[in-house]
Amino acid sequence: MLQHPDATLYEGKAKILFSTSDPKILVQEFKDDLTAFNAQKKGSFFGKGAINCQISSIIFQHLANLGVPVHYRSLDSPRRMVIDRLDMVPIEVVVRNRVAGSLTRRLGIPEGESLPFPVIEWYYKRDDLGDPMVNRDHIRILKLASDAVLDEIRILGLRVNEILLQYFRERSISLVDIKLEFGWNSSGFLVLGDEVDGDTSRLWDLETGEKLDKDRFRMDLGSVKEGYEKIYERVAGHAIES
Ligand code: 5GP
Secondary structure (H helix, E strand, O other), rough: OOOOEEOOOOOEEOOOEEEEEEOOOEEEEOOOEEEEEOEEEEEEEEOOHHHHHHHHHHHHHHHHHHHOOEEEEEEEOOOEEEEEEEEEOOOOEEEEEEEHHHHHHHOOOOOEEEEEEEEEEEEOOHHHHOOOOOOHHHHHHHHOHHHHHHHHHHHHHHOOOOOOHHHHHHOOOEEEEEEEEEEEOOOOOEEEOOOOOOOOEEEEEEEOOOOOOOOOHHHOOHHHHHHHHHHHHHHHHHHHOO
């Protein structure tokens, strides 16, 4: 067991990071809490952390198998994964395949419309500012990342999106959009971090359009747990053990 007791490095809205006896390795614990609209809306359900941790674990392994650098190392328990410590780039990268959420509101395009190409947006990771959308000039003046690093993130983000579009399509799910975060590992390589699940992406049933992700919570659609369980079932190939 790598984890030191009481060695909490950081506690966020949905996850806790623990240090371990190896400074290059952390443990990421997924909480049962759900938040939306910059934590103005709060909820939780028992088992949510374990479901998301296991979904993320399977997806990270799939990406790694296809050559994408990921921070994931192994599953430590149903709700904890062992990860490489990353120095995070303070940018959230959103890749969109169909119109939903803030894009619907910002551009007035109806929800669900397919985009002619994956649309990339950058957001400045700053809770106190509500994670504002930024452009490349903003990123330059804030010195969040160099142009070369942004180009690298863009290429990696598009690659992850392309892999996951197919992965989910094969499981009868439409990947509407996804939020990704990247960081530097101890060897100086850019690596995909954070999580990849129904908290950080929009996943709709391919046939019916049913929303399976966190929008059930955001939009008060009900049966949030059932939505996450459906994502798990399609990703894992079997129902979650309760
Ligand atoms: P939108 O900008 O439409 O609200 O979100 C676009 C995508 O990024 C959605 O899949 C959404 O779940 C994800 N996303 C954007 N910002 C955040 C965030 O701060 N936290 C989480 N969990 N997901 C986010």
